[in-house]
Amino acid sequence: MTSASELRSGKTHRDENFPVASWIIHPRHRALILAFYNFVRTADDIADHASLPEREKLDLLDLLEAELLGHGDSQKEAVMLRQALAERAMSPRHALDVLIAFRMDVTKLRYETWDEVIHYCRYSAMPVGRFVLDVHGESTSTWAASDALCAGLQINNHLQDCGKDYRNLDRVYLPRDALAASGASIESLGEARAPAPLLNCLHSLAVRNEALLNESKPLGAVVQDFRLGLEISVIQAFADRIVRLLRVRDPLSRRVHLNTIELLAFGFGGMAGEVARRATGRRPVSKPVAGA
Structure with a gap:
């Protein structure tokens, strides 16, 4: 049997949309x-x-x-x-839970509803946040906000890569009912530019995901480890910026990622906000999402 290492894509922790075990x-x-x-x-x-x-x-x-x-x-x-x-x-x-998601990736190519996508995230993304919290000795009471953040990050990625996933793997994470509500077809994911119905679907899913990410805002306030709190603030800043881009851009025709300047700006902005929050003791306030 082929060694698993031989099948690595070359992607590393430095290529993710969020910091992984950063400084x-x-x-x-x-x-x-x-x-x-x-x-x-x-x-x-x-x-x-x-x-x-x-x-x-x-x-x-x-x-x-x-x-x-x-x-x-x-x-x-x-x-x-x-x-x-x-x-x-x-x-x-947590590692065993993630393997459940990857088995799903092999055998399940379509998702019917938002709830089915969240169920996938329960295994593909949420265990990652829970693991990091466990490593830092944090309480399981932090899991709910972490789950929202990790699922939101996963869905951001689904939206960013929806065209590539369809073309390369025939895998579609966009819920069928959301596509149908917008009058969009799965096949339109193979086009160079999203037709209006598909773009409407993608933007509406981004709005819904922004609301999900908003549920993660209390996380930095409930973790005890200061450095982990800073890391979370950076991750949230990146996720918030990406989802705002996904609300207005076409991921089929335009890459939706942060450049180096944006990574630095939003990263330091997120850390500064967390330092100020801890210094003043104020709790983060969830912001209403327009159009949600």
């Missing part, structure tokens, strides 16, 4: 978070591989799970995460 996070946590990221990235790349047969994808995901649980040592990402978790006496539960 903001305390050094004692970075290696464990990066081990988790590399495991998840490897599994994701397996599920997204354009030419690998379905059965082989599922077998490789099963192998990653087995070795994460201690049954073998042939897959380095699984072994490294297993060892890193053992050093902290932490459970592999």
Whole structure:
């Protein structure tokens, strides 16, 4: 069987829409978070591989799970995460949850409703935030706001990459009922520019996702770790900017990502806001979303 490492896309933690174990996070946590990221990235790349047969994808995901649980040592990402978790006496539960999502990616190509997409996010995105919170010793009471943030980040990504996902993988995360309500067809995702019905659907989903991201605003106020609070503020600033772009841009014809200047500006802006909030003790206020 092919080694999972050989199927990596080349994407690293530096290529994400949000910081992963950045310099903001305390050094004692970075290696464990990066081990988790590399495991998840490897599994994701397996599920997204354009030419690998379905059965082989599922077998490789099963192998990653087995070795994460201690049954073998042939897959380095699984072994490294297993060892890193053992050093902290932490459970592999969140990594196992993410594997559920990647198996879904292999076998499920369409989603009927927003709730189905959120169910997917329950396994693809929410465990990542929960893991980082657990690494920092935070209370499970932080999970609800974290879940909203992680799901919002995932849906931002779905909207950004909707054309590429359809063309390369025949995978569509846009809910069928939302497409139907706008009079849009799935096939229009293959066009170079979104027709008006599809663009209306994409913008309406961005509005809905902005409301979801708004539910995550209390997260920085409830985490105890100062540096983690700063990291969350940066992630929220990036997510907010991207979703605002998605509300007005066409992701089929225009790349919806932040450039270096925007990353710096919104990153430092987010950190400054969090420092000021902690200094004054004020709690974040959820903003109403126009058109939601």
